[in-house]
Amino acid sequence: MLSRIAESLFWIGRYVERADGTARILDVHLERLNQLPPHERATVSGNLMAVMGAAPEDGGEPSGDLREVLHRLAFDRTRISSIAGSLGAARENARRARETVSSPVWEALNTTWNGLSGHRQDVVGAYRLCTWVVERTATVRGMADSTMSRDDSWQFLSLGRCLERADMTARMLATGDERSFRLSWANMLRCAGAYESFLRSRPAGFDESHAAEFLLLDRLFPRSIVSSLRGAEKSLSSLDPVSSRLGHMDDSLRMIGQARSFLEFHRTEDLLGELPEHLDRVRAACAGASDAITSKYFSHDVAQAWTGELI
Structure with a gap:
């Protein structure tokens, strides 16, 4: 096997699992963040983003704004630590290894990527996105396990x-x-x-x-x-x-x-x-x-x- 194909397959597995794990973590913490007062929310959201590798690059303190947390962990397509960024990277690696991954796996990843734009980028949309991503990543894993x-x-x-x-x-x-x-x-x-x-x-x-x-x-x-x-x-x-x-x-x-x-x-x-x-x-x-x-x-x-x- 070519090393570039092996590398793409390795990172498909990582990025799909990263999107799933980030969705699960964000879902379980979102309600808690939404109910905290602003000063406590800033501390909790800062710790959460630090653990998830999404802290501000300049080393500054996060504002505690839920929109910042949602953008960094869910909707930012330029950041591979976010849900959207991980799914985009998984799709790109599947495109590079298109001759090796099965058609159902590629179609599942491509459909998932195209479906990201249909979610509202707010708290309600994030809840629905997390549930949807857990289901979609399970589909990708199931297709891989049953067709490869x-x-x-x-x-x-x-x-x-x-x-x-x-x-x-x-x-x-x-x-x-x-x-x-x-x-x-x-x-x-x-x-x-x-x-x-x-x-x-x-x-x-x-x-x-x-x-x-x-x-x-x-x-x-x-x-x-x-x-x-x-x-x-x-x-x-x-x-x-x-x-x-x-x-x-x-x-x-x-x-x-x-x-x-x-x-x-x-x-x-x-x-x-x-x-x-x-x-x-x-x-x-x-x-x-x-x-x-x-x-x-x-x-x-x-x-x-x-x-x-x-x-």
Whole structure:
């Protein structure tokens, strides 16, 4: 497979998952922001945009205006951290890899991109946009899973999806402090689509620490961080099977495996107190693994130009 095609497939998976995760996070925080007084709204919106990588470039303080938050996280087509920007980037990468992605995947992405302009750019429109984007990205993922062979092309797509899903779940958990967990752990679970699965896994009493533990460590729920990291490890192993007797030499697999193993084998009585440390470690592992994947599969030295010798 050409490296440019593999790179496009990897970023299709990442951008589609980023749009989905941003829509889920914005949806669960929008009502809270809308009800806060202006001075508290500025603080909460600033923290939210910082976590989502959408803070003002000049380092200034956000105004707390909901229109600014909605523009940066939802409607700004020039910013890949926004919903519209991520979907536009996913469509552009699908256009570059048009000969590899299936027609249903391309049509789903193209239809989603064209449908963005039909949403009002206000609070009501943002609510509807978030719900619509979650449905549309699920359609794209479903088309990919049902119409693409499980070859290298699908593995790169799945790898990007799993890495971004782990990162977005970590960002979602990072948007709330201990106080917000006590008040809105149910919303956090609903944000990840985990509410019913969590209740079925906890027949007895539970509190906010159990909700955080479920989203962080549950091996069976696909949006948990551990499950997402396991999926990324599986795709990496399929792309480059390990043959060495001396451990994992692949940097991306090593970083993801270390982050996943630390979470699975680390037990603490104060998960919420240590949660920021865990989330920073996961996000650093995802960023480092992405760089390592780019270096190994997508980046190539510039070929030297041939010059004739003087006779």
